[in-house]
Amino acid sequence: VLSAVVQKDYTGRRVLVTAGGTREPIDPVRFIGNRSSGKQGVAIAAAAAARGAHVTLIGANLEVPVAASMEVLRVGSAQELAEATLRAAKDADLVIMAAAVADYRPATVVEEKIAKESQGDRLTLELVRNPDILATLGERRADSQVIVGFAAETEPDDERLRERARAKLARKGCDFLVVNRVGWSEGFGTDDNTVAMLDKGGDIVLETSGTKSSVADRILDILQFQNST
Ligand code: CTP
Numbered sequence: 001v002l003s004a005v006v007q008k009d010y011t012g013r014r015v016l017v018t019a020g021g022t023r024e025p026i027d028p029v030r031f032i033g034n035r036s037s038g039k040q041g042v043a044i045a046a047a048a049a050a051r052g053a054h055v056t057l058i059g060a061n062l063e064v065p066v067a068a069s070m071e072v073l074r075v076g077s078a079q080e081l082a083e084a085t086l087r088a089a090k091d092a093d094l095v096i097m098a099a100a101v102a103d104y105r106p107a108t109v110v111e112e113k114i115a116k117e118s119q120g121d122r123l124t125l126e127l128v129r130n131p132d133i134l135a136t137l138g139e140r141r142a143d144s145q146v147i148v149g150f151a152a153e154t155e156p157d158d159e160r161l162r163e164r165a166r167a168k169l170a171r172k173g174c175d176f177l178v179v180n181r182v183g184w185s186e187g188f189g190t191d192d193n194t195v196a197m198l199d200k201g202g203d204i205v206l207e208t209s210g211t212k213s214s215v216a217d218r219i220l221d222i223l224q225f226q227n228s229t
C-alpha cells in the first residue's frame with residue numbers, strides 16, 4: 001500500500017545476487033538438478049536495482065524472466081557458478097547467495113549419451129563434492145563486504161530449524177543467513193515465501209511472510225543498515 005514511492009536507498013551500492021538452481025551434467029542430455037526456480041533471488045536483484053543499486057545477477061537455469069535493470073550472467077553447473085561468483089564478488093559491496101547449489105556432481109561426465117544396453121537393470125552414478133562458494137567468499141572477502149547466505153530446510157520443528165541455521169551460519173562465515181522451509185510443495189516455484197533472517201550471532205533479525213517481492217524488500221531493509229565502509 002505504501003510502496004508507491006520507491007526509495008533510492010541503495011544508490012551507489014554494488015550488489016551481487018546469485019539465483020536459480022545449478023544443473024550437474026551426467027551426459028550430453030541429462031543432469032542432476034533441484035527445484036529452485038530463481039524467483040526469490042531474482043526478486044531481490046530487481047528490488048535492489050529499483051532502490052538504486054548497481055546489480056549483477058548470476059542466474060543458474062532461471063525459470064523466471066529478468067528485468068533489463070541489471071547486468072545478467074548465465075551459468076549452468078555449480079563449478080560455472082563458483083567461477084563467475086568468485087570473479088564478480090571482487091567488485092561487490094554486498095553478496096547475496098540465493099542460488100541453490102548442488103552439493104555433489106557426477107565424478108565423470110560421459111561424452112556420449114548413456115544407453116541402457118551398456119548398463120543393464122541398474123546404473124550407479126558416482127558423485128563428488130562441489131566447492132563451497134559461500135565459505136570461499138567468506139574466507140576471501142574484504143572487511144567491508146557484507147555476505148548473505150540462504151538455507152532451504154525441510155526440518156519441520158521450529159527450534160531444531162533455528163539450531164541448524166545457527167550452526168550453518170557459523171560454518172559458512174557469512175554475516176546473515178536467510179532461512180526458509182521447503183518441502184514437496186512449499187517454497188519452490190511459488191509466488192509467496194516465509195523466511196527468517198539470522199545475524200552472525202544467531203539472533204533472528206527478521207521474520208516475514210508475503211510475496212517474494214515484498215520479502216525481498218524486507219531483507220534489503222535490514223541490509224540497508226549494514227554499512228559497507
Ligand atoms: N552454497 C554454496 N556452495 C555450495 C553449497 C551451498 O555457496 N557448494 C551456499 C548456498 O548458495 C546457500 C548456502 O550456501 O547460500 C547454504 O546452502 P545449504 O545447501 O543450506 O548449505 P550446505 O552447507 O550445503 O548444507 P547442507 O548439507 O544442509 O545442504
Ligand code: CA
Nearest residue numbers: 100101102103
Ligand atoms: Ca547444500
